[in-house]
Amino acid sequence: MVCSWLDYKLRLGSFFMDQALLLSEDFNFTLVNFRPVKFKIKNFKKIYKIEKDIHENKITLLYIYYPVFKLFKNNYFLKLIERKAFRILNNYLKKNNISVDLLHAQSIYDAAFWTLSYHEEYKIPFLITEHNQFTLKKVNRQKIKKLDAIFSKSKFNLVVSDDLIRQFANNHFFGEFVNVGNTVDETLFNHKNKTQSDYFEILTVGAYTPVKDQITTLKALKVIDNLNNQKIKFTWIGINAWGTDFQEEVNELISSFDFKNIQIEIVKIASKTEIVSALQKADVFVFTSICETFGVSPLEALFVGVPVVTTQCGGINEFMNDRNGVVVPVKDFNAVAENVIKIINKELQFDSELISKEAIDKFGSNAFKEKMIPLYKQALEQ
Structure with a gap:
């Protein structure tokens, strides 16, 4: 899973972790989050480094740091940054005997863009799930051009609600979408221990x-x-x-x-x-x-x-x-x-x-x- 937001300590993206755990009897998951860091001296030790967390002692979470340059946005140079990040990731996966058969981008911004690039580089199939509000406001032209490729090359375009299908339509994307909803852990959230308060x-x-x-x-x-x-x-x-x-x-x-x-x-x-x-x-x-x-x-x-x-x-x-x-x-x-x-x-x-x-x-x-x-x-x- 390539996750648009993920932080084990802050519990950001916790439902990505829970879904991976839920499906882990049938599939082996590694969750990846690509994190931008400004190209400054104080950040040098982080750039192109991988941090690792473990969810429930079963699911591996990887945070991959890559440099961003405020004024320099040449497409060729950005591609080099992507490829370097992918090499770092692949070296880690190879070292830990992890082979990738399928990519699952969790939300378009920015997971799906990383996933599309990884697919184009290594020909691994992918699918996407959109969880977030979808809008083209403040999205640069380069990314807008890539959206058609994301939707057309994805094996399935999944959404968590019909409302998202309407949001895509409002932005002139009318492809096929599969509503898979979301899930909650009923072993934790259930009616068994309801109590009465004085209030x-x-x-x-x-x-x-x-x-x-x-x-x-x-x-x-x-x-x-x-x-x-x-x-x-x-x-x-x-x-x-x-x-x-x-x-x-x-x-x-x-x-x-x-x-x-x-x-x-x-x-x-x-x-x-x-x-x-x-x-x-x-x-x-x-x-x-x-x-x-x-x-x-x-x-x-x-x-x-x-x-x-x-x-x-x-x-x-x-x-x-x-x-x-x-x-x-x-x-x-x-x-x-x-x-x-x-x-x-x-x-x-x-x-x-x-x-x-x-x-x-x-x-x-x-x-x-x-x-x-x-x-x-x-x-x-x-």
């Missing part, structure tokens, strides 16, 4: 960023705070999940709402085990993103049997229905508040076991294997 527990998970639009969540909480005097707790997990410290900014934002009746807990970053613990006592999961390609966090909530109140942000269409929660318009904080209050007052009730079962049946490990294993085998046979 009505509202939970959200996500990095603090405009596209996640947590301000709409806070506006909804303010409406609830003004209308309700029950013991309510709101927990926001992962404000720093994308690597930037937003603690001070988030604290100031929350203070500006002057909540009277709602207890607030902010968690900068959390492990999956810690997220599961929070979900097991949650009464509702609130998700007010503007635009998603899938929405792993609300799906994790469903796996644990927690009903979800979410905005119509795109990717959630893969798993939301009237048995597991409510979908409201983007930025409509009044609709978010109204439905959370209905759940507080038991005007809206959901079957937690049914929520969990339906989510796991559709997106659990068995379902994901049934989608991916035939695709890998077909790609290898063609």
